[in-house]
């Protein structure tokens with residue numbers, strides 16, 4: 001089901017209408033083999049006017065059942081980052097994946113895998129249209145597949161994370177996928193600290209309006225606005241890190 005913001009009395013925005021049309025275009029998609037095993041097409045959800053867009057690789061088991069992105073255990077970690085760390089809600093941001101149907105390792109449907117080239121080629125056009133419609137100020141790629149796809153690189157997430165990159169002029173901050181964080185240490189994973197360092201850079205960029213220096217492109221001026229700029233907020237941010245990570 002497409003989640004669009006209908007709360008405005010003036011009706012859905014142009015962006016919401018475009019997202020709705022895009023979901024209609026996908027329809028009961030059979031463009032790749034993932035259609036044979038899926039329960040739901042997980043289109044994506046959040047604000048059509050989101051400043052921040054999170055992009056993962058594909059739905060997992062819980063997402064496939066519920067038809068919503070990042071609602072399983074990894075999704076709970078992502079939600080904590082958004083709500084407790086970024087002081088935003090899931091409705092403030094936009095969350096989606098490269099492919100809209102769940103890729104699994106085998107017909108046992110127990111283990112997920114990244115989408116293959118064929119699946120990515122079949123589905124990624126929808127993601128590109130979502131980016132084009134939403135025009136976020138910042139994209140956060142979660143893990144290797146979405147980082148490699150969007151930035152056209154083979155470099156691993158360990159080297160890519162924590163540095164600004166650009167996709168068509170939109171600043172991109174790669175970080176670890178929440179599933180990867182949980183697989184490497186669970187709730188007390190040391191990778192949480194690194195994710196938080198990356199998120200802090202996003203928050204600073206959203207607030208500072210300063211020039212972002214891209215690793216894969218010449219620096220450009222960002223229109224990003226002010227937040228996390230005064231001392232009090234920095235103290236609060238340190239407190240969040242202590243509690244969350």
Ligand code: SF4
Pocket residue numbers: 026029030031032033034035041099100101119122123
């Ligand atoms: S993954 Fe994308 S292209 Fe493949 S069937 Fe699902 S919606 Fe269609």
